[in-house]
Amino acid sequence: xxxxxxxxxxxxxxAGLCFAELxxxxxxxxxxxxxxxxxxEGQLPIHEQFLPELMDRHRGSDRLxxxxxxxxxxxxxKVVFIAVGTPPKEDGEADLSYIxxxxxxxxxxxxxxxxxxxxxxxxxxxxDWIRRVMTLNGRKREDFDVVSNPEFLRExxxxxxxxxxxxxxxxxxxxISAQLVSKIYEPLTSGEYHKRKTAFPGPANAPTPSQLxxxxxxxxxxxxxxxxxxxxxxxxxxxxxxSICDAVGADVQEVCKGMGADVRIGNRFLNPGIxxxxxxxxxxxxxFRSVARECGYDFGLLDEVIRINDQQRQRYLRKVRQALWNLxxxxxxxxGLTFKGGTDDIRESPALAVxxxxxxxxxxxxxxxxxxxxxxxxxFGESIKYVANAYDACEDADALLILTDWAEFAELDLAKVGxxxxxxxxxxxxxxxxxxxxxxxxxxxxxxGRPSILPMHEHAGAAQSTK
Ligand code: UGA
Numbered sequence: 001x002x003x004x005x006x007x008x009x010x011x012x013x014x015a016g017l018c019f020a021e022l023x024x025x026x027x028x029x030x031x032x033x034x035x036x037x038x039x040x041e042g043q044l045p046i047h048e049q050f051l052p053e054l055m056d057r058h059r060g061s062d063r064l065x066x067x068x069x070x071x072x073x074x075x076x077x078k079v080v081f082i083a084v085g086t087p088p089k090e091d092g093e094a095d096l097s098y099i100x101x102x103x104x105x106x107x108x109x110x111x112x113x114x115x116x117x118x119x120x121x122x123x124x125x126x127x128d129w130i131r132r133v134m135t136l137n138g139r140k141r142e143d144f145d146v147v148s149n150p151e152f153l154r155e156x157x158x159x160x161x162x163x164x165x166x167x168x169x170x171x172x173x174x175x176i177s178a179q180l181v182s183k184i185y186e187p188l189t190s191g192e193y194h195k196r197k198t199a200f201p202g203p204a205n206a207p208t209p210s211q212l213x214x215x216x217x218x219x220x221x222x223x224x225x226x227x228x229x230x231x232x233x234x235x236x237x238x239x240x241x242x243s244i245c246d247a248v249g250a251d252v253q254e255v256c257k258g259m260g261a262d263v264r265i266g267n268r269f270l271n272p273g274i275x276x277x278x279x280x281x282x283x284x285x286x287x288f289r290s291v292a293r294e295c296g297y298d299f300g301l302l303d304e305v306i307r308i309n310d311q312q313r314q315r316y317l318r319k320v321r322q323a324l325w326n327l328x329x330x331x332x333x334x335x336g337l338t339f340k341g342g343t344d345d346i347r348e349s350p351a352l353a354v355x356x357x358x359x360x361x362x363x364x365x366x367x368x369x370x371x372x373x374x375x376x377x378x379x380f381g382e383s384i385k386y387v388a389n390a391y392d393a394c395e396d397a398d399a400l401l402i403l404t405d406w407a408e409f410a411e412l413d414l415a416k417v418g419x420x421x422x423x424x425x426x427x428x429x430x431x432x433x434x435x436x437x438x439x440x441x442x443x444x445x446x447x448x449g450r451p452s453i454l455p456m457h458e459h460a461g462a463a464q465s466t467k
Contacts, residue, residue, distance in 0.1 A: 001184055004029055004077035006070060006102050008039060010046060010158065010279070010345075011119055011151045012083030017054040018162040020063040022187045027073040028066045036068045047344035047371045050159035050200055070102065071109040079180060080106055081149070083119040092286030094123055103130050107137035110144070115177045117147045121224050121284055123291040127171075127217040145177035148217045150224030155278065156342025157203075163193065164206035169213045171220020178214050185212065225288040229302060232281045234269045236308040242272035242449025243315060252449025253431065272448045274403060274429040275312035277339035277348040282306075313353050319446045320358075320427050324399055328362030333397035333421070335390055336404025336430075337369040337376050344371035351403035352376070354429070359383055368393040370406055394420035405430040414441040 001024045005016035008030040016028045030036050035045060042059050044051055058064040067073055074080065084098040099120065106116055116130055127146040134144050148171035153161035168185050172178035187193035191209030194202065202208065215223070238256065245252040252272050260267025276282070285302055292299035324330055339349040346352055358365055366385040369376065373386050387393045390409065394400055394417050402409055410432040418424050418441065426438065428447040438445035438453055445453040 001025070001180075002076045002078050003027070003184065004070070004073035004080040005119075006030075006073075006080060006082050007084035007098075007120070008032075008035055008045075008066075009083065009085060010048075010155060011153070012081070013039075013044070013046065014048065014051065014153055014158045014162055015081060015083060015119060015151060017051060017058065017064070018159065019184065020058040020061075021054055021163070022184070022193060023063070024184060025062055025076070026064055027077060028064070029068070029070045029073045030066075031068055031070075033068045036066045039066045048158050049156065049342070053200075054159065070105045074106065074109040074114075075111060077110075077114070079115045079117060079184065080110070081117045081119045083151075086120050086122055086283075086287075088283045088286055091290065093290040094121075094283070094287040096122065096126060096129070099126070099130070100133055103133045104137050106144075107134045107139045110139075112143070114144050115147055115180050116144060117149050117181060118221070119149055119151055121150065121228070121280070121287075122148075122221060123225070123287060124218050124221040124295075126221060127173075145172065145174050146217060147172045147177050147181050148220035148224075149181055150220055152224075152227065155345055156340065160200065160203055160206075163188065163200060164202035164208065165210050166207060167211045167213050169215060169220050169223050171215045171217040171223075173217050182212055182214065185210070225284055225291065228281055228284040229288050229305070231269050232276055232285055232309070233301065233305045235271075235273075235276045235281075236305040236312075238270045238272050239275065239312045239448075240308050245449035246315075249451050250449075251435075251451065255449075271405075272431065273312070273350075273405070274316045274354060274448070275309040275350045277350040277353075279345060279347040282309075282348045313350050313357075316354060316427075316429050316448070317357055319448075319452075320399070320401065322452075323425050323427050323444065323446050327358060330363045330398045331396065331422075332358060332363050332365045333390075333393040333395075333400040334365050334367035334384075335369075335393060335400065335402045335409050336406055337367055338372045338404050338406075341404050341406035341409075344375060346372050346375050346379070349404075351429075352379075354401070354403055355380075355384065366393045366395070366397060369404070370408060391416050391420050396420070396422050398422055399425035399427060402426065402428040402430055402432055405432065414438075414443070418442065 003019055003024050004027045005012050006029045008028055016026050020026045042055050082102050086094040089095045130146045150169055170181045188210040189212045194208040242252040256270045259265050260270055289299050289302045337351050338346055366387050368387050368390050425444045431447045444455055
């Protein structure tokens with residue numbers, strides 16, 4: 001099928017390249033000519049597993065073209081996916097002006113019947129607005145349909161999430177548009193893609209063939225916001241439980257194991273830490289709260305989820321102070337700057353929020369991140385010392401702070417870390433190590449919702465209040 005994907009951000013790029021992988025002819029549209037030129041050369045603006053391979057596979061073939069003109073893409077496209085940004089406004093509502101602009105162009109340039117698909121995360125009833133803009137700009141109602149097809153990919157595992165999804169949601173209000181968009185995903189919903197020799201190998205237990213869920217457009221819009229809000233609630237819930245564990249000296253990891261064994265709860269997304277971040281959860285929660293308010297429902301639960309998340313960083317910082325007393329004048333090793341491991345994205349990164357506070361309180365930091373050093377340098381300048389690896393960060397530092405869950409941070413050579421640090425103190429915001437391992441390695445070890453391993457002269461295993 002001939003498809004246009006508008007917006008070459010995270011969602012647009014991954015979706016466009018994966019549509020090409022499924023066998024469609026895809027035109028990627030971005031109004032930034034510099035970005036388009038870069039993509040045409042095969043350069044990718046984001047760090048994402050398997051994206052370079054997809055680019056190599058399809059660039060230069062008729063399956064993948066790049067343009068900065070939506071009008072050009074609309075000469076052939078039958079379906080156009082809108083994946084432009086919906087950034088938050090001051091009041092938390094999503095700014096949908098980029099979407100409106102794209103829709104106006106579609107209205108004036110599309111040839112014949114066209115399906116307009118919302119791929120960006122948008123508030124419920126956005127499809128109604130898109131319809132209105134289309135008709136106001138001269139399109140007859142029978143010449144187009146609007147479909148909501150939310151994306152559930154996670155950064156770091158985006159390509160495999162797209163090709164091996166838990167579900168594909170198609171929210172359409174007409175039979176023909178539901179069929180057209182469902183057809184695009186047929187290689188996944190029939191399982192044909194997963195059997196190809198050239199298919200990227202999926203994660204263990206990936207559900208194949210992929211499940212297709214067809215709903216109304218408004219239900220699909222709600223599925224996306226409600227899913228992200230629910231996942232964020234799960235994280236804040238376990239972070240709140242971790243605080244109680246801290247207060248009574250229990251181990252949140254054990255609590256998670258016990259809770260997660262109940263299949264109704266499940267053990268995924270139950271990892272406590274320094275709070276969620278990224279370009280989705282923080283923005284989507286405030287947007288969903290605004291949508292609810294506009295619909296006349298006060299979704300107070302979401303306020304609480306957001307409040308717990310904000311407090312989580314403060315709780316972590318209290319642990320750092322508990323370990324080090326004063327921060328002023330201390331030199332700290334920082335591992336991880338992105339909002340989670342496996343990505344170079346630093347948007348709304350809780351790790352960076354922690355670093356900012358440390359600097360404000362007069363500490364100096366030496367930081368290492370496997371993917372985000374350049375991005376952080378452009379934001380923080382030289383206020384941070386950037387180093388080439390974890391051990392260089394530890395060199396002469398008063399303590400090591402682990403802030404993101406990169407896999408390599410869970411496999412450090414602890415003897416080497418101990419030698420490099422000035423004091424054997426680790427404050428782990430992601431619970432990457434077992435208490436036994438840290439005790440054996442001789443560290444004072446502070447983590448989230450687990451008893452701290454204290455210096456010998458202190459009462460080991462005592463309840464640690466972080467209040
Ligand atoms: C999230 C959702 O997981 C995707 O399904 C969704 O498509 C995407 O938002 C989106 O709306 O575009 P993403 O932001 O890439 O994906 O990252 P997650 O893996 O969900 O992590 C979000 C944050 O929660 C990170 O800061 C992570 O460290 C934190 N987290 C996650 C925890 O603190 N504990 C957990 O157990 C899981």
